[in-house]
Amino acid sequence: MNLSMAIFYGSSTGNTELAAEKIKEQLGEFVEQMADVRDADPADLLNYDLIFFGVSTWNIGEMQDDWADFIPKMKALDLTGKKVAFFAMGDAEGYPYNFLDAMGELWGVVKELGTPELIGVWPTEGYTFDESQALYDENHFLGLGLDEDNEADLTEDRIHAWLVKVMQDAGLFEGV
Numbered sequence: 415m416n417l418s419m420a421i422f423y424g425s426s427t428g429n430t431e432l433a434a435e436k437i438k439e440q441l442g443e444f445v446e447q448m449a450d451v452r453d454a455d456p457a458d459l460l461n462y463d464l465i466f467f468g469v470s471t472w473n474i475g476e477m478q479d480d481w482a483d484f485i486p487k488m489k490a491l492d493l494t495g496k497k498v499a500f501f502a503m504g505d506a507e508g509y510p511y512n513f514l515d516a517m518g519e520l521w522g523v524v525k526e527l528g529t530p531e532l533i534g535v536w537p538t539e540g541y542t543f544d545e546s547q548a549l550y551d552e553n554h555f556l557g558l559g560l561d562e563d564n565e566a567d568l569t570e571d572r573i574h575a576w577l578v579k580v581m582q583d584a585g586l587f588e589g590v
């Protein structure tokens with residue numbers, strides 16, 4: 415199966431951008447577009463089968479600024495038939511009651527744009543936090559959780575392991 419892929423991210427200090435770059439590096443030519451939502455065209459989201467959404471949380475549980483500006487521009491899109499995968503950057507030590515909250519808010523928006531399929535939900539095991547709006551269920555985040563402030567050494571391996579899961583969920587990696 416051939417899936418076209420793109421990464422859309424917002425990043426205030428460059429940490430989510432770094433994660434987006436690592437994802438692109440690991441997926442190579444499969445990624446046809448990497449876009450900072452600060453200057454992206456929302457209609458471009460319609461060009462791909464699998465869309466990665468990268469977001470950080472700011473101001474105690476709030477959406478990253480560029481996403482906050484971009485979200486209203488997405489409202490007319492229909493993402494039915496598309497697979498969507500989320501990765502999120504946060505600080506579990508500094509904001510343990512709001513860890514990765516913006517990922518939950520962004521999925522709340524994206525899931526209303528037709529009926530996209532969420533893939534790449536990720537175990538919360540191995541993360542230390544108290545509360546998060548980014549939970550899929552009791553034991554999973556909606557997507558990959560990253561913490562460049564406290565666990566930067568884990569970012570690369572987490573991304574790698576998550577991408578295997580995403581590709582499995584997307585039906586690209588039977589039997590891995």
Ligand SMILES: Cc1cc2nc3c(=O)[nH]c(=O)nc-3n(C[C@H](O)[C@H](O)[C@H](O)COP(=O)(O)O)c2cc1C
Nearest residue numbers: 425426427428429430470473474475504505513514
């Ligand atoms: C003022 C401030 C508020 C923050 N609030 C949260 C928060 O509520 N939840 C969280 O998980 N991280 C929070 N963070 C941490 C950032 O999400 C983290 O530093 C992230 O790596 C920034 O990514 P970016 O550079 O891609 O925007 C906050 C950081 C700052 C400085």
